[in-house]
Amino acid sequence: MxxxxxxxxxxxxxxxxxxxxxxxxxxxxxxxxxxxxxxxxxxxxxxxxxxxxxxxxxxxxxxxxxxxxxxxxxxxxxxxxxxxxxxxxxxxxxxxxxxxxxxxxxxxxxxxxxxxxxxxxxxxxxxxxxxxxxxxxxxxxxxxxxxxxxxxxxxxxxxxxxxxxxxxxxxxxxxxxxxxxxxxxxxxxxxxxxxxxxxxxxxxxxxxxxxxxxxxxxxxxxxxxxxxxxxxxxRLMRNHIETIPDGCYASTAYLDSDGVVNEPLEINLEVTVEGQHISFDFSKSSPPCQGPLNSVWASTLSAVYVGLKHIFPDVPMNAGCFEPITVEKPRGTFLYAEYPRPVAGCAAEVSQRVMEAVFLALSQAIPDRLFAAPAGTSGNLSLGGTDPETGEGYIMYYFSGGGYGGWWDGDGLNNGCSTIGISKSQPVEILEQRYPILFDSYRLRTGSGGAGRHRGGMGVSYRLRLLRGQGKASFLMEHGRYGPPGILGGEAGDPNRIRIGQGDRVIEPEHRSKGEDFVLCPGDWIEVNTPGGGGYGPAADRADEAVARDRLQGYLDPHDPHGAKP
Structure with missing residues (x-):
C-alpha cells in the first residue's frame, strides 16, 4: 500500500x-x-x-x-x-x-x-x-x-x-x-x-x-x-511576472470549427496581473461543442503553462514555476470537457489556440518580449489501409511544421515545429520505406508569412500520393478559416489549405482544415499547405534590405513591388 x-x-x-x-x-x-x-x-x-x-x-x-x-x-x-x-x-x-x-x-x-x-x-x-x-x-x-x-x-x-x-x-x-x-x-x-x-x-x-x-x-x-x-x-517566475505592468488584458482566438458544426469557436481570455501573480480566465469562451474540439482540463491548464514558458524560457521547469499562476477552471465552456464529450483535437490543436490567446493578450502589456501568432496547428494527418505488396495493415500518422510569428528583433522561423512541442516532422524517406506512399513535393510555402516590420515565417507545402492498394485518409488541423494574426500592425499569415485529388476530381474539405474517410486509390493524392506566421509591426516599416533579401531567397511574390504578402 x-x-x-x-x-x-x-x-x-x-x-x-x-x-x-x-x-x-x-x-x-x-x-x-x-x-x-x-x-x-x-x-x-x-x-x-x-x-x-x-x-x-x-x-x-x-x-x-x-x-x-x-x-x-x-x-x-x-x-x-x-x-x-x-x-x-x-x-x-x-x-x-x-x-x-x-x-x-x-x-x-x-x-x-x-x-x-x-x-x-x-x-x-x-x-x-x-x-x-x-x-x-x-x-x-x-x-x-x-x-x-x-x-x-x-x-x-x-x-x-x-x-x-x-x-x-x-x-x-x-x-x-x-x-x-x-x-x-x-x-x-x-x-x-x-x-x-x-x-x-x-x-x-x-x-x-x-x-x-x-x-x-x-x-x-x-x-x-x-x-x-x-x-x-x-521566485524567478514571480520576478518575471512583476515586470509585466499590472492590469487586465483581453484577447480572442478562433478555431475554424468543431468538425461537426461549421462555425468558429471562440477562446475569450482575460489575463489579470497583480504584482507577482498572474491569473487566467477563459469563462467567456464558447460552450461545449458537438465535435472533437473540446479540451480537457489538464490540456487547457498545461497550454497556459507552456505559453508562459515560451515567453519566459529561462525559468526551470518544475512544480515551483507554476505557483504564481492561477487558471480558473472554465466550467461550462469547451475548454473544460467532461464525459462523454469528444476530445481528439484537444492537445494537438485546441491547446495551441489557448497559447495563441495568451500571446495576444500579453503582447498588449509587453510587446518587446512577445511575438506574432505562430502557425498554431500540428497538421494531424492519418492514412490507414493494407499494403498489397506485404499483405500487412498499416497506419501512418504524420504532422508538419509551419511558420512562427515575427518578433521584436527579427523575422519568424520558417517551418518550425508546433508550439506545444519539440517534435519534428518524420523524414519522408522513412515514411516512404514503411508505407505505400510517395512524396511528390515538399517545400517552403512561398509568401505565406504575414507581412510586417518583421515578417512571419513560412509554412510548408507538401503532396503525398498513394502508390498501391486502397487507403483511408483523415485529418484534423486548424487555422484554415483564419490565418495566424499579426500584432502591432502586422498582417496575418496565410491560412491552412488542404486539397485532395481523387481520380480526375480535386476537392477541398467543407470544414477547411478537417475531414475524414477520404478513400484513396493508387495515384490519388493529398496536398497540405500549412499556415505562415503572423507579422510584427507595420509592413511599411520593413527595411528595404530585408525586402531585397526576401526576394533573393524566394520568400516573396516577385511581382509584388512592396514586399507584402500576396
Whole structure:
C-alpha cells in the first residue's frame, strides 16, 4: 500500500552548496532525458522513434507535483503529466514496488486517447519516494477512423479505446490479460506491443538511474535539493511576472470549427496581473461543442503553462514555476470537457489556440518580449489501409511544421515545429520505406508569412500520393478559416489549405482544415499547405534590405513591388 505521508521535504534549509545543488539538478534532468532516449530508440512507431512525440518525467508524492521532465519531451505534457500522476494516486491506493499503471482516460489528467500514459511508483530502500511517468503517442487506439483523429465524433466512445488506470505490470510481471484486451481493440497490434515495451523499458531505465543518484547523494540531500529548486523556480517566475505592468488584458482566438458544426469557436481570455501573480480566465469562451474540439482540463491548464514558458524560457521547469499562476477552471465552456464529450483535437490543436490567446493578450502589456501568432496547428494527418505488396495493415500518422510569428528583433522561423512541442516532422524517406506512399513535393510555402516590420515565417507545402492498394485518409488541423494574426500592425499569415485529388476530381474539405474517410486509390493524392506566421509591426516599416533579401531567397511574390504578402 502506498504511504502518502512520506512526502518530499519542503525545508530547503539543509545548507546545500551551489555546486551540489547544480549537480543534483542536472542529475535529475539526466534521469529523465535518458528515459526519453530509451523510449525513442526502442519504440516501433516512427511518430515516437523519429518524431519524438513522447515525454518522460519524475513526479512527487501526494499531488504528483513535477520534479523534472526530459529535455527531449513534449512541453505540452508539463502540466498534463502532473494531472495524470495526481489522478492515478487518487484512483489507486494499492500500488506496490514493480507496478506500472496504464491509462489514457482524457478526463483523468489526460489529453486525447492516442496519448497513452504509464505511471510507475518508485521505491527507495523500502519507501515510496516518487513516481516515474511517461507518455507516448500511439498511432492508433481504435475508434471510427485509423489514427484516432476522427473529426466528426460526437462522443468519446467513437474516438477509440478509453483505458482507466489499470495495472499493466504487477510486481514486475506484465499482465497478459490487460495486454490482450488492449491489443484486441486497436489496429496494427504487433506495432503497439513494441511501443508498450518501449515505455516500460524507459521507466525501468529511469528507476535504475534515479536509484544510483540517491545512492550517491543520499535521499535527504536530494529531497532538500528538489525543494530548493522549486523555491528558486517560483521566485524567478514571480520576478518575471512583476515586470509585466499590472492590469487586465483581453484577447480572442478562433478555431475554424468543431468538425461537426461549421462555425468558429471562440477562446475569450482575460489575463489579470497583480504584482507577482498572474491569473487566467477563459469563462467567456464558447460552450461545449458537438465535435472533437473540446479540451480537457489538464490540456487547457498545461497550454497556459507552456505559453508562459515560451515567453519566459529561462525559468526551470518544475512544480515551483507554476505557483504564481492561477487558471480558473472554465466550467461550462469547451475548454473544460467532461464525459462523454469528444476530445481528439484537444492537445494537438485546441491547446495551441489557448497559447495563441495568451500571446495576444500579453503582447498588449509587453510587446518587446512577445511575438506574432505562430502557425498554431500540428497538421494531424492519418492514412490507414493494407499494403498489397506485404499483405500487412498499416497506419501512418504524420504532422508538419509551419511558420512562427515575427518578433521584436527579427523575422519568424520558417517551418518550425508546433508550439506545444519539440517534435519534428518524420523524414519522408522513412515514411516512404514503411508505407505505400510517395512524396511528390515538399517545400517552403512561398509568401505565406504575414507581412510586417518583421515578417512571419513560412509554412510548408507538401503532396503525398498513394502508390498501391486502397487507403483511408483523415485529418484534423486548424487555422484554415483564419490565418495566424499579426500584432502591432502586422498582417496575418496565410491560412491552412488542404486539397485532395481523387481520380480526375480535386476537392477541398467543407470544414477547411478537417475531414475524414477520404478513400484513396493508387495515384490519388493529398496536398497540405500549412499556415505562415503572423507579422510584427507595420509592413511599411520593413527595411528595404530585408525586402531585397526576401526576394533573393524566394520568400516573396516577385511581382509584388512592396514586399507584402500576396
Amino acid at each position: 502506498q504511504n502518502t505521508a512520506n512526502t518530499l521535504s519542503s525545508d530547503p534549509s539543509a545548507g546545500i552548496d551551489p555546486v551540489t545543488l547544480t549537480v543534483i539538478e542536472k542529475g535529475l534532468q539526466q534521469v529523465c532525458s535518458e528515459m526519453d532516449l530509451v523510449h525513442e530508440k526502442t519504440s516501433f512507431s516512427p511518430v515516437i522513434s523519429e518524431a519524438f512525440d513522447r515525454s518522460n518525467g519524475l513526479y512527487g508524492l501526494g499531488d504528483g507535483r513535477m520534479i523534472a521532465q526530459g529535455e527531449m519531451g513534449l512541453p505540452i505534457f508539463l502540466g498534463v503529466m502532473q494531472e495524470t500522476t495526481r489522478c492515478v494516486i487518487e484512483a489507486r491506493d494499492d500500488l506496490e514496488d514493480g507496478d506500472v499503471i496504464l491509462v489514457n482516460d482524457p478526463y483523468l489528467g489526460g489529453t486525447h486517447l492516442m496519448d497513452v500514459k504509464m505511471v510507475r511508483p518508485f521505491y527507495y530502500k523500502g519507501r515510496l519516494w516518487c513516481y516515474l511517468a511517461n507518455t507516448g503517442h500511439w498511432p492508433d487506439t481504435g475508434g471510427m477512423v485509423p489514427g484516432g483523429f476522427n473529426s466528426t465524433a460526437t462522443e468519446i466512445h467513437q474516438e477509440g479505446l478509453r483505458i482507466p488506470p489499470v495495472k499493466l505490470v504487477r510486481r514486475g510481471e506484465m499482465q497478459q490479460d490487460i495486454v490482450q484486451m488492449v491489443l484486441s481493440n486497436i489496429r496494427v497490434a504487433e506495432e503497439r506491443i513494441g511501443d508498450i515495451r518501449a515505455q516500460i523499458a524507459a521507466l525501468n531505465s529511469g528507476a535504475r538511474r534515479l536509484a544510483a543518484l540517491l545512492d550517491r547523494y543520499g535521499a535527504d540531500v536530494v529531497e532538500a535539493a528538489i525543494a530548493e529548486l522549486e523555491t528558486r523556480s517560483a
